[in-house]
């Protein structure tokens with residue numbers, strides 16, 4: 001697998017990949033929103049290709065304090081071949097080189113089986129935290145695209 005920066009020309013491919021991998025795509029995944037994220041994090045938004053085809057994607061973000069991992073997905077036909085680990089290793093190396101102190105990610109409870117994947121990569125569950133969210137504009141936020 002070769003790892004490259006995501007390009008907006010790949011938009012339809014990654015939406016399709018996320019949907020096929022069971023990722024919930026919502027109002028933060030429109031072309032416009034994805035482009036905003038890309039402009040802020042051009043070196044952290046990565047795709048993996050096998051035979052030219054995009055088979056993996058991860059959206060890394062940095063807010064100036066913490067790093068974040070969103071929407072990691074490997075095409076179901078290519079899972080369990082080490083590609084998810086490869087992509088995460090590359091993203092973690094980039095965060096390390098940026099001297100980011102800590103990186104967070106969120107797992108929806110329906111998807112808790114993926115916890116073991118992250119544990120193998122050295123991630124820890126935070127038992128001391130409760131995640132809370134606030135939606136400033138209900139018209140803006142939608143669960144589905």
Ligand SMILES: CC(C)(COP(=O)(O)OP(=O)(O)OC[C@H]1O[C@@H](n2cnc3c(N)ncnc32)[C@H](O)[C@@H]1OP(=O)(O)O)[C@@H](O)C(=O)NCCC(=O)NCCS
Nearest residue numbers: 021072073074079080081082083084085107113114116117
């Ligand atoms: C999670 C995901 C990205 C893993 O990618 P992958 O390429 O299949 O995983 P890898 O082959 O790199 O696996 C690395 C290790 O984790 C293990 N692993 C992978 N998926 C696992 C799972 N769901 N549960 C437990 N272990 C898992 C592998 O067996 C492997 O272990 P090993 O090193 O002992 O052989 C992929 O399954 C996926 O796209 N899932 C659907 C989308 C999703 O849930 N994304 C995460 C959102 S938080």
